[in-house]
Amino acid sequence: MTQTLKQAVIAHPMDSFHPASGGGIRYLMNLLRVLLDRGWGVTVIGAQAGAPNPAASWTHIAIGQEAAHWTGWAGYLINLYLRLPFIQIPADAVVVAHRMDCMLAFVLFKPGQPKVMISATPAHFLRLSFPNLFALFGWLYRLAERMCVNGCDAIVPVDPATGLYYTRRYPQARVTACVPSAVDLSHMHRLRQSEARAALNLPPEARLVLFMGRLAPVKNIPLLLRAFALVAQKVPEARLWLAGHGESGAMLKSLAAQCSDRITFVGEVLPDQVAHYYAAADVLALCSLEEGSPTVIKEALACGTPVVSTDVGDARQVLSVSPEMGRIVPAAEEALADALVDFLTREPDTEAARERRSQAMQAYSVEATGAQLIQICEQALARRQPQARPDEALR
Numbered sequence: 001m002t003q004t005l006k007q008a009v010i011a012h013p014m015d016s017f018h019p020a021s022g023g024g025i026r027y028l029m030n031l032l033r034v035l036l037d038r039g040w041g042v043t044v045i046g047a048q049a050g051a052p053n054p055a056a057s058w059t060h061i062a063i064g065q066e067a068a069h070w071t072g073w074a075g076y077l078i079n080l081y082l083r084l085p086f087i088q089i090p091a092d093a094v095v096v097a098h099r100m101d102c103m104l105a106f107v108l109f110k111p112g113q114p115k116v117m118i119s120a121t122p123a124h125f126l127r128l129s130f131p132n133l134f135a136l137f138g139w140l141y142r143l144a145e146r147m148c149v150n151g152c153d154a155i156v157p158v159d160p161a162t163g164l165y166y167t168r169r170y171p172q173a174r175v176t177a178c179v180p181s182a183v184d185l186s187h188m189h190r191l192r193q194s195e196a197r198a199a200l201n202l203p204p205e206a207r208l209v210l211f212m213g214r215l216a217p218v219k220n221i222p223l224l225l226r227a228f229a230l231v232a233q234k235v236p237e238a239r240l241w242l243a244g245h246g247e248s249g250a251m252l253k254s255l256a257a258q259c260s261d262r263i264t265f266v267g268e269v270l271p272d273q274v275a276h277y278y279a280a281a282d283v284l285a286l287c288s289l290e291e292g293s294p295t296v297i298k299e300a301l302a303c304g305t306p307v308v309s310t311d312v313g314d315a316r317q318v319l320s321v322s323p324e325m326g327r328i329v330p331a332a333e334e335a336l337a338d339a340l341v342d343f344l345t346r347e348p349d350t351e352a353a354r355e356r357r358s359q360a361m362q363a364y365s366v367e368a369t370g371a372q373l374i375q376i377c378e379q380a381l382a383r384r385q386p387q388a389r390p391d392e393a394l395r
């Protein structure tokens with residue numbers, strides 16, 4: 001008897017042929033990679049940023065143009081809700097989405113499909129970007145959320161706080177164990193710090209704090225800039241590099257000029273150079289207001305570099321493996337500055353310490369987290385499949 005090919009549909013406003021940066025996109029692209037490796041057929045209902053790839057082993061249906069601004073999201077969602085009723089997908093394909101607003105379309109228009117919703121910090125974009133609007137119409141979001149949760153076969157939180165949110169608010173929902181973001185260990189691996197610094201023309205005596213991510217309000221970068229002004233007073237060799245771009249770039253550069261002359265905005269880093277930046281740093285700093293499962297923490301550790309972070313997402317869980325992994329600090333300038341000074345002024349890391357951090361990230365490999373997600377998808381598929389009659393089971 002021939003085994004039917006398992007199918008998955010991934011819905012997200014991304015171009016899977018030309019994926020942009022972003023935690024949600026990386027999460028889904030890692031899942032796409034593992035699904036293909038396991039022999040699944042995959043269809044992506046996404047956006048278009050570049051030319052299609054005719055040699056790809058998956059199907060990409062572009063229903064809009066990819067855009068970083070929130071209007072790009074809005075355009076994608078409008079197209080999704082208008083066009084999804086007419087898009088033909090396999091009846092038994094498991095639908096996977098990283099956002100409730102994407103999944104709700106499938107709940108409404110494809111009720112028979114098995115559905116797996118990955119979730120982090122529910123409604124955080126609305127609450128942070130449109131607080132007054134959310135205060136007035138939050139009830140409407142909650143209604144949509146309830147419909148979505150009830151229509152899904154699995155809710156997959158990426159961090160403990162999100163898991164607790166769903167289990168408390170929706171005790172009957174099928175909430176799985178957390179499946180955190182993965183780190184691609186084929187690209188993020190330990191390099192000798194001296195070699196990484198030489199590649200980036202960073203003097204050996206420099207003490208480097210690194211920020212890697214979007215220059216966006218949720219990252220709370222002004223806190224880091226003010227904290228570094230205190231660090232610079234105590235550590236003459238200290239430098240702060242901010243790698244990334246975003247809508248807050250102009251404002252942050254203006255603020256940085258008031259804080260210290262040892263702050264550098266390096267812009268977006270090419271993928272093949274990211275590991276060099278992590279490895280060259282003495283410590284990675286993350287001071288976000290909210291996160292789900294921040295990949296940058298795992299990437300820095302995989303490259304051997306410790307992390308100082310505010311208590312967001314699963315940061316505490318990742319860093320609690322041992323004290324040499326890093327430290328969780330309050331979202332306060334003095335506390336953040338003190339922790340950074342501590343890492344910048346202690347004895348330089350041994351290669352053995354950097355290797356231990358790197359090895360600890362094996363638990364967050366693409367393959368390990370992908371295996372968890374595929375098991376959840378298979379369970380969702382099994383829930384929707386009709387039970388075989390006893391006489392059929394004996395054949």
